Amino acid sequence: MTESNTPAAAGKSVKRSAWSSKWAFILAGAASAVGLGNLWRFPYLAARYGGGMFLLTYFVLAFTVGISLLLLETALGRRTRQSVIGSFSYYNKKYRFIGVLATLVPFIITPYYCIIGGWVTRYLAAYVVGSPSAMADGGAFFTSFITSPVGSLAFMVIFMAIVFIVVGLGVQKGIEKSNLIMMPLLIAFTIGIAIFCMVQPGAWEGVKYYLVPDFSKFSPQLVIGALGQMFYSLSLAMGIMVTYGSYLDKKENLTAGVSYIAGFDLLVSFFAGIMIVPAAFMAMGSADAVAAGSGPSLMFITLPQVFVDMGAAAKVIGVLFFVLVLFAALTSAISLMEACVSIVQDGLHFSRRKAMTIVIIIVLALGFFVDGGYSFFSFIQPMGEGSSLLDLFDFVSNSVLMPIVALLTCIFVGWVIKPKELIDEVRSSSKFKLASVWSVMIKFICPVLLVIILIAFVGSSLGAFSI
Numbered sequence: 267m268t269e270s271n272t273p274a275a276a277g278k279s280v281k282r283s284a285w286s287s288k289w290a291f292i293l294a295g296a297a298s299a300v301g302l303g304n305l306w307r308f309p310y311l312a313a314r315y316g317g318g319m320f321l322l323t324y325f326v327l328a329f330t331v332g333i334s335l336l337l338l339e340t341a342l343g344r345r346t347r348q349s350v351i352g353s354f355s356y357y358n359k360k361y362r363f364i365g366v367l368a369t370l371v372p373f374i375i376t377p378y379y380c381i382i383g384g385w386v387t388r389y390l391a392a393y394v395v396g397s398p399s400a401m402a403d404g405g406a407f408f409t410s411f412i413t414s415p416v417g418s419l420a421f422m423v424i425f426m427a428i429v430f431i432v433v434g435l436g437v438q439k440g441i442e443k444s445n446l447i448m449m450p451l452l453i454a455f456t457i458g459i460a461i462f463c464m465v466q467p468g469a470w471e472g473v474k475y476y477l478v479p480d481f482s483k484f485s486p487q488l489v490i491g492a493l494g495q496m497f498y499s500l501s502l503a504m505g506i507m508v509t510y511g512s513y514l515d516k517k518e519n520l521t522a523g524v525s526y527i528a529g530f531d532l533l534v535s536f537f538a539g540i541m542i543v544p545a546a547f548m549a550m551g552s553a554d555a556v557a558a559g560s561g562p563s564l565m566f567i568t569l570p571q572v573f574v575d576m577g578a579a580a581k582v583i584g585v586l587f588f589v590l591v592l593f594a595a596l597t598s599a600i601s602l603m604e605a606c607v608s609i610v611q612d613g614l615h616f617s618r619r620k621a622m623t624i625v626i627i628i629v630l631a632l633g634f635f636v637d638g639g640y641s642f643f644s645f646i647q648p649m650g651e652g653s654s655l656l657d658l659f660d661f662v663s664n665s666v667l668m669p670i671v672a673l674l675t676c677i678f679v680g681w682v683i684k685p686k687e688l689i690d691e692v693r694s695s696s697k698f699k700l701a702s703v704w705s706v707m708i709k710f711i712c713p714v715l716l717v718i719i720l721i722a723f724v725g726s727s728l729g730a731f732s733i
Contacts, residue, residue, distance in 0.1 A: 286438060288518045293445040294510055294601065295523070296530035298501040300452065301598030302382060305591055306565045308535040309542035311491050316483025317475040321539065324492040328528050331715060332496045334707040335672060336507060336524040338679055341688040343511025344520070349608040350505035357683055364678060368671045369609050371504045374663040376602040377632035378656045380429065383595040384422035385412065389566060390588035398580040401570035408566045415641035422633055428596060433603045434622055437513065441600060448593040453534065455590040459583065460540035466576065472547025476539055490722045493715055498664060499531055503672040505605040519696040545572050665727050669720035673713055680709035
């Protein structure tokens, strides 16, 4: 990135970084969107909600609701040239609270995301130096590792160190260059492993289930599941896309940029499903069996058994798969960390180095605390028996804060500053023929859907009903 003079607020001018090209922005946005959710949540939801029918529903939602919200956040950042708190304060300080709520999201997510990144790092190391059968033991290896305070913390710190180094190098030398290497490799590995899994004996039934829509499977639960996945997968309401938009040159086409970002996210999600659903389908025999495992259990317990069942290829596939997952975890963690650094830098008017130091201290402290929920603080079960501090952080950030922040942002843009403010920003670099449709989405459709997501996920997390 290069430096440019931009308005931080009315009457002020500050030096602010800028992406070196539109593709630097697109790759950064895609790197943020493509994360662990694509690899462990999307395949599970596809298996649970009818395979091809879920895939079709997700595609429609991503390229309507998803792109609308992506464009909103990116345009807001570019218009104000500020990270998330400054973007709302730019118009009136009384709306600063929306930015403050949004700020909490990356600071809550980043520590526990790095903990999971440490788990991925440990499994990659185990596949490189050990036998695949050691991880395919029904969960004993995984449980032993995460409840070991020394081992789990050590790999969390290793993962964090990589993220700190990349973000510390700056946006041009760190984030842009890392994305230029990791994103193409991530996409290539995803497609390559997916093709390998598709041609395995017995995998074709799973492929058909995943690709062919069965309209009898359509349900309100399917739509809610697809909405939730789209919302979390595209890095919405985390402050990331507002920050990345603030670095984007005024001449770059916003509508094309967010379309590419959504396209990359969908591409990786699609091939992640091709990679995991047929292979797991082949090993377990049905969609219901695949859907029974999600999140960490799918990634760290179910899939190692699937790899072992592949015989001689198990070690190679295990290594390549966890390299892929590591890249996905790193690219998203780097985006989250950059959002945190930018928020501190803009909000407190600190140098980037000083802001980085503060963020490192906060993330490390919270990381040690949350990781201790599996060992030192295992007696703390905040959401009922068997729950952990990580579960609490995930619930607060994903199920509560993110939908609320997105809802308030839509109300702010749709009814306070009015859509024309951002439509003019978008039109400064593109024609934006669907501006009137976008206005309707932001003012009416997105708020309704966000309320549905909020009620559904909070209710489900509290056990009121199941989705």
